[in-house]
Amino acid sequence: MSKKQVYIMLIPTILVMLVFFMFPLLVVLYNSFLGSDGSLTLESYKTFFTDPYYYSVLGTTLKISILTTIITLVIGYSIAYYVTRVIKKKWWKRISYIIIISPLFTSAVVRSFGWMIILGNNGFINNLLMNLGIINSPISLLYNEVGITIGLIYILAPFMILSLISVLQNIDRNLDDAASDLGLTPFKTFIKVTFPISYPGILSGSVMVFSLAISAYVTPAMMSGGKVEVLAMLVYDQMMQVFNYQLGSSISFIMLFVSLVILALNNYLLKSDWAQEGNR
């Protein structure tokens, strides 16, 4: 390949990404600083940070996202460990992979809708609990923060599981043998050997889930029934209902900013001693 060919092969991709990705990004940034009279101001950011309602929406979003990240981590670690290190039968492993991946091929609308049938007042869980006589009247699992969190855990779990799997399956199994030769119990081996080596997977999975959670729109919009609001719903309303592009832009930038901070923190921690501990 000559130099010329290299560039010919790359140019279409670079052009698409520059024109339709980088440039629109800058348009949003510019619009977020645009005042109603067309001058450059911090007006929309001021609006966001001085209005207690917007503030509380940011709080709700962060709360739901943190909770979602923690729970997906616990669930994800368990199943990732099970799939990579416990399952021996090939066909069962394959089915497990298919089960883990298949939600990623259906839209968030379908998956959230499934949960609406399960969690609703007439839904599966409430019917089951009432038939068993455990509760007398339906408990509200839908149209509140609980519903949104359950939905997000479900939607985002595959991302966490996959990033943990990719770390866990590369751990040398000889380390286990070495640890048990040295007299460590399986539980201690896990705590002292396997778990520390998997820090990078924990980090990248958590960062991915967290940033997807704070920016999620479909699941909160469906599971909240309009009774709870999160950042992404604010953005959508400002853009498509209020037509306040300036405020919509600045809220999306605040959202982006939070995920970039988390991402930077992730990169910093990955390079730090803490994540390297297992490799020493």
Next chain:
Amino acid sequence: MIWKIGFTALNFLILLFLVFPLLILIIVSFTNANFLTFPPEGFSLKWYIQMFEDSSFMEAFKFSAILATISTTISVIIGVPASQVIARKNFIGKNIVMNLISSPLLLPQIFLGVSLLQFFYYFTNTPANIWSLIISHVVLTLPYIIRTCTSTFVGFDQSIEEAAEDLGANKIKVFFLVILPIIKTGIIAGALFAFAISWINVEVTIFLSSPDQMALPVKMFNYVQYTIDPIIAAVSAITIYIAFALIVIIDHLAGIENIASE
């Protein structure tokens, strides 16, 4: 031993949690009742029949399929050569190019939707049309295509190519007769994955959808905000069958475990 059984049981529950909503939707889609309940009443295919008779859902199916096919095709055409260069060559600014390509994967999708809407709004007062959607979905799918294809090219033995060239084949012949047959499965697996990304997308698509041309997930999203009936369960079930079909094909081509660990 007890620990082991307990751990296995726990993970059975987690796997159940992961398939449960999809199973529920499939089960209720066969209900005979006129409203959604679980367990469903009776068994019938009437909601499937109604769905096929509802032209708005059929239009949405068609629209989404066209959108996903065209944008995936464009992404493959421009992404495969780029992956080949990225996998094999060192050039000035390679890191910047790679970061540029992978950043849409890290960016909140709703942000992408907001930015593309504002971008297209600069050029036209009616940004919601198929052309802007195709462009947006290329931005959405291109990073996935490049990621899977780059890893295919990395594992490719270049000496075969040199041999073909020594035997007198030109660059174009080498690509179609030597390279393509080898990387074909990698590309198809990547393309199917990209197709799914486009096919299920709401967060970007919703900003560029007009009422008369609506992608299926957006149509469903708007529908369930106002009505919840078994017809939407039937539509959902169809998309789940399609998802399983895609996964089975990908598994057959590339092995689901390879895709999972990428």
